[in-house]
Amino acid sequence: MKITNIEVIPFRVPRMAFRNRQLIPDGDAVQTLTKITTDAGAEGYYLGGHGHGDQDGLPPDERKALVARARALLVGEDPFDREKFWRYMWVANWPENLLSVVDLTLWDLQARAFGVPVHKLLGGCRTRAKAYASTYPNMGTPEEYAAHAVACQQAGYRAYKIHPYYFADPTTFRPVPGRPSHIAADIAACRAVREAVGPEMVLMFDPWGTYCTYEDALKVGRALEELDFAWYEHPMPEYRVQAYVKLARELDIPILSPEIAAGSVYTRADWILREASDMSRIDVLRGGLTGGRKLVDVCEAYGVKCEPHMSGFGNLQLLGATSEDTCEYYERGLVAPGVDCNTPPPYLAALADPLDAEGYVAIPQGAGMGYEIVWDYIAEHRIAED
Numbered sequence: 001m002k003i004t005n006i007e008v009i010p011f012r013v014p015r016m017a018f019r020n021r022q023l024i025p026d027g028d029a030v031q032t033l034t035k036i037t038t039d040a041g042a043e044g045y046y047l048g049g050h051g052h053g054d055q056d057g058l059p060p061d062e063r064k065a066l067v068a069r070a071r072a073l074l075v076g077e078d079p080f081d082r083e084k085f086w087r088y089m090w091v092a093n094w095p096e097n098l099l100s101v102v103d104l105t106l107w108d109l110q111a112r113a114f115g116v117p118v119h120k121l122l123g124g125c126r127t128r129a130k131a132y133a134s135t136y137p138n139m140g141t142p143e144e145y146a147a148h149a150v151a152c153q154q155a156g157y158r159a160y161k162i163h164p165y166y167f168a169d170p171t172t173f174r175p176v177p178g179r180p181s182h183i184a185a186d187i188a189a190c191r192a193v194r195e196a197v198g199p200e201m202v203l204m205f206d207p208w209g210t211y212c213t214y215e216d217a218l219k220v221g222r223a224l225e226e227l228d229f230a231w232y233e234h235p236m237p238e239y240r241v242q243a244y245v246k247l248a249r250e251l252d253i254p255i256l257s258p259e260i261a262a263g264s265v266y267t268r269a270d271w272i273l274r275e276a277s278d279m280s281r282i283d284v285l286r287g288g289l290t291g292g293r294k295l296v297d298v299c300e301a302y303g304v305k306c307e308p309h310m311s312g313f314g315n316l317q318l319l320g321a322t323s324e325d326t327c328e329y330y331e332r333g334l335v336a337p338g339v340d341c342n343t344p345p346p347y348l349a350a351l352a353d354p355l356d357a358e359g360y361v362a363i364p365q366g367a368g369m370g371y372e373i374v375w376d377y378i379a380e381h382r383i384a385e386d
Helices: 060-074 082-093 096-114 118-122 142-155 183-197 215-225 242-252 266-273 288-302 313-320 373-380
Strands: 005-018 023-037 043-048 130-135 159-162 203-205 231-233 281-282 303-310 329-335 360-362
Touching: 005 060, 005 373, 023 060, 023 096, 043 096, 043 118, 060 096, 060 303, 060 329, 082 096, 096 288, 118 288, 118 313, 130 288, 142 183, 159 183, 183 215, 203 329, 215 231, 215 242, 215 281, 242 266, 242 303, 266 281, 266 288, 281 288, 288 303, 288 313, 303 313, 303 329, 313 329
Parallel strands: 130 159, 130 329, 159 203, 203 231, 281 303
Antiparallel strands: 005 023, 023 043, 130 360
């Protein structure tokens, strides 16, 4: 079997946006389907590749770059040689998300050819994973965060993660470029949520690297310890690794990072060795499933948790091939009042991650990533390109 072509198909999807405490129409977003074909008829697909989860497609410049570079690398090659391609793309300094899309599409291709879900090729381990509700930032007052957490608890979630107030004033919700974080309001929201949901619900906290001083990060960490939060994610900019080393030594609450630092398994292995965080973090757009699986093995060897970042089919397949002892949770969302996380997008016939009554999501069991693609929708909304 040899690869004959790679293409990226862009199409339009209506999108709602959560901003300034309300859900508003945001026009049409662009989603992309990356497709690799072979001379034996086997095909592989990946939806998304740019942004949060697998919901955002590649922009025009990335589409062109991916097709040009991937055709030169892949056409005529065996599609099952993922490790060879993965190593080449790292050494050739491919953009990390484009490398990941190629890797993910090839995993989908082989799993579809064999008629199994991707996690069975990786090494099946479980059929469902614990989920937590992951909020939008700047969602409202502390009381509104608390009410939303209770609603999520009643919907079946057993865990809830707060993205607090950043890049916006916590009272007016207008942008404040000079002040990315607001720790007093952040702590108030955490206290309100803990009081509202009680001690049984697992709580996490992620200010998305907006604490610009070690002192701010330490102060919030102390409050989170008092409130019995499960982890403290990405508190400071991640290029300040030594500040993380100091914070991880000072606090008892586990520090979960790096979240967005480039370098996939390589960067995260260095953080583990430097004890810059207590838990590690990756998603499939930071090295594909190949990079994610490598990091899980490193984490398991060192007895460090590895919590996948963001939602989507690829991360679910990674969770299906890993133990809860190492990768415990699935990040479901982003969620907020009025946001619908329970209806599939129009280009899919089924949702990736329906939540059950016990707070778990099922690992998709269809061949490949588990997509049930609505081909007619993609054809009707396809964007013509030069």
